[in-house]
Amino acid sequence: MDEATTPGRKGNLTGSARKLKDNAADWHNLILKWERLSDEGSTIATKIVNFRLSKESVKEPEVMMEGQNSSAVPAERSGYHSNPELEEECIKLQNVVDRMAHILAKMEKMVSAEKGICELETFQYGEKGRPAPLFQTWSTQQFAEVSSGLYEAYKQELALKRTILGEVAHTTNPDLCMVYLSCWLYQPYIQDNTKLLLESLLMETGYRAV
Amino acid sequence: MSQPVVLQLHQELRKCFQSLKANQMVWKGVLEECTPLVSSLGNLAEQLRALKSVEIANTPLSTFPNLPERLQYKLLNAVDTVLGELSDKVDALGLVRDSVCKQVSAVFQMYEQNSDVLPISTCVARCALSPSIADMLEWLQDTERYYRIQYIQRKNLLQLLKPDDLTLIETAPKRWTSLDSPREEERMTDALLQVSFFMESD
Numbered sequence: 459m460d461e462a463t464t465p466g467r468k469g470n471l472t473g474s475a476r477k478l479k480d481n482a483a484d485w486h487n488l489i490l491k492w493e494r495l496s497d498e499g500s501t502i503a504t505k506i507v508n509f510r511l512s513k514e515s516v517k518e519p520e521v522m523m524e525g526q527n528s529s530a531v532p533a534e535r536s537g538y539h540s541n542p543e544l545e546e547e548c549i550k551l552q553n554v555v556d557r558m559a560h561i562l563a564k565m566e567k568m569v570s571a572e573k574g575i576c577e578l579e580t581f582q583y584g585e586k587g588r589p590a591p592l593f594q595t596w597s598t599q600q601f602a603e604v605s606s607g608l609y610e611a612y613k614q615e616l617a618l619k620r621t622i623l624g625e626v627a628h629t630t631n632p633d634l635c636m637v638y639l640s641c642w643l644y645q646p647y648i649q650d651n652t653k654l655l656l657e658s659l660l661m662e663t664g665y666r667a668v
Numbered sequence: 669m670s671q672p673v674v675l676q677l678h679q680e681l682r683k684c685f686q687s688l689k690a691n692q693m694v695w696k697g698v699l700e701e702c703t704p705l706v707s708s709l710g711n712l713a714e715q716l717r718a719l720k721s722v723e724i725a726n727t728p729l730s731t732f733p734n735l736p737e738r739l740q741y742k743l744l745n746a747v748d749t750v751l752g753e754l755s756d757k758v759d760a761l762g763l764v765r766d767s768v769c770k771q772v773s774a775v776f777q778m779y780e781q782n783s784d785v786l787p788i789s790t791c792v793a794r795c796a797l798s799p800s801i802a803d804m805l806e807w808l809q810d811t812e813r814y815y816r817i818q819y820i821q822r823k824n825l826l827q828l829l830k831p832d833d834l835t836l837i838e839t840a841p842k843r844w845t846s847l848d849s850p851r852e853e854e855r856m857t858d859a860l861l862q863v864s865f866f867m868e869s870d
Contacts, residue, residue, distance in 0.1 A: 618732055625728050634727055636718035637739070641729070644746065646738035 474575050475592040478601050481568045482663040485608060485656060488561050492612065495561070499554040499619070500643045506547045506627050507635045513541075548627050555616075555623050562609075562616050569609045572602040596662050604655050614647040673782045674790060674801075678866075680778050681804050684771045685863050688811060691764050692856060695815070698760045702844070705754050709829075710841035712747050716834055719743065747831045758823050765819040772812040779805060798866040807859035814852045821847050 471479055579587050579598050587597055622638045629635050660666045724736045779786070779801070786801070794800040825843055829836055 614732070618729075618735075621728050621732075631722070633718040633722045636715055637722050637724070637727075637729070640715040640719065640743060641735070641739055644739060644742035646735060646742055647732075649738075 474578070474598065477571065477575060478592060478598070479663045481572065481601075481605065482659050482665060484564070484568060485605070486660060486665070488564055489608075489612075489656060492558060492561050495554050495558050496619075496642070496645065499551055499558075500639070502547055502551045502554065503622065503626055503639055503642050506544065506551065507639055509544050509547065510627060510629070511632055511635065544627060548623075551623055551626075555619055558616055558619060562612055565605075565609045565612055569602070569605045572598075572605050576602050593662050593664065594668070601659075601662075604659050607655055608652060611647050611649070611652045615645050618647065673785050677775075677778060677782065677786075677801060678798070680775050681801070681808075681863075682867050684775045684808060685804075685860065685867055687771045688768065688808075688856075689860055691768050691815075692860070695761065695764045698757055698764070699848075702754060702757045705750055705757065706841045706844045709747065709750050709754070709837060712743055712750065713834060713838040713840070716740065716743050716747075717838065720834070744831045747837060751826070751829060751831065754826055758819075758826050761819050761822060765815040768812055768815045772808045775808060776805070796865075797869050799862055804863065804866075807856075807863075811856050811859070814849070814856065818847065818849070 576587075576598055583589070587599065591597060618641055622642050626635065626638045629638065657666065661668055719736060719739055724730060729735055791801045794803065822844070825840065825847065829840055831837070
């Protein structure tokens with residue numbers, strides 16, 4: 459057996475194995491950070507929606523009273539925009555999304571680094587890759603595949619969150635607001651198999667006992 | 669002649685009321701733990717309802733592939749988890765019921781075995797420190813019935829809930845709270861207060 463597979467000797471890892479193992483740890487930590495940010499953002503988004511909906515219910519009778527009066531529309535508009543509290547929450551949410559984008563950028567770097575490792579291997583050992591796996595059973599190619607699978611899920615999720623960020627404070631439909639909130643909270647693009655991929659990655663690299 | 673029997677029966681009653689008191693605490697605790705679960709069930713139903721009523725294709729979310737299906741899957745999964753947790757809680761309520769039923773039937777068994785030597789006059793006699801045997805037996809029976817019915821009703825409600833039946837899930841929180849019976853709870857507490865001197869005396 460390769461030295462790399464024995465736990466407690468990770469200090470001896472070098473080269474590609476070292477890099478892959480560090481990446482696995484980074485995946486774990488980045489995803490944890492992501493979850494924390496997502497929770498934080500969920501609280502903020504809920505506040506924004508509640509704020510908007512409570513505003514809505516206050517405004518409704520006012521609009522009805524004014525009836526056909528055309529001044530009702532600009533009044534409503536200014537009601538949305540000159541709201542420092544709402545704006546503050548939106549900035550906070552923007553901030554959360556920015557931090558998530560930062561995480562995603564780090565994920566992307568890992569994906570390209572692992573692609574590089576694969577190419578290096580092809581260069582060193584030819585098309586078949588290295589004769590023995592670096593850790594337990596996975597080929598280096600599999601590491602790259604898992605990484606890019608994880609990356610795709612989070613990329614889609616970030617795009618979704620960006621859309622929600624842009625829309626949540628401008629939606630009058632309470633049902634749609636609710637859908638935005640559930641999307642934010644339940645992260646539909648991060649599926650059970652995403653978690654499974656991460657766990658297998660941790661297991662393969664020896665962070666989790668087999 | 670009947671004196672030792674009365675003492676023995678009193679002893680058994682004391683034991684039973686002690687255990688009722690403990691069980692009442694456990695019951696209340698479990699019910700309190702159910703409250704957040706039930707409300708999150710209502711919350712999830714609301715989210716599912718919203719998802720159903722929004723035409724995703726006409727919203728800014730339309731570009732996301734399979735979004736409604738994925739979100740629905742996630743939400744239903746969450747409903748499933750909450751239902752599982754609730755079912756554990758209801759099982760805990762079932763344990764309370766079992767324990768109460770066992771205790772109460774032990775007392776009744778003892779009473780029935782000795783009913784020949786317990787004339788009516790003895791059974792209805794009471795004093796400042798102790799309610800009559802008849803009263804206490806009645807309270808025990810009321811309590812036992814209360815727990816039995818409560819457990820069945822809550823279990824039944826939970827069994828009706830299926831993640832794919834949105835209307836049932838939506839109304840579940842209301843129906844769950846409507847099963848609360850503060851009057852019965854109060855009656856039990858009253859009964860326990862009435863036997864407090866009796867429980868301390870020996």
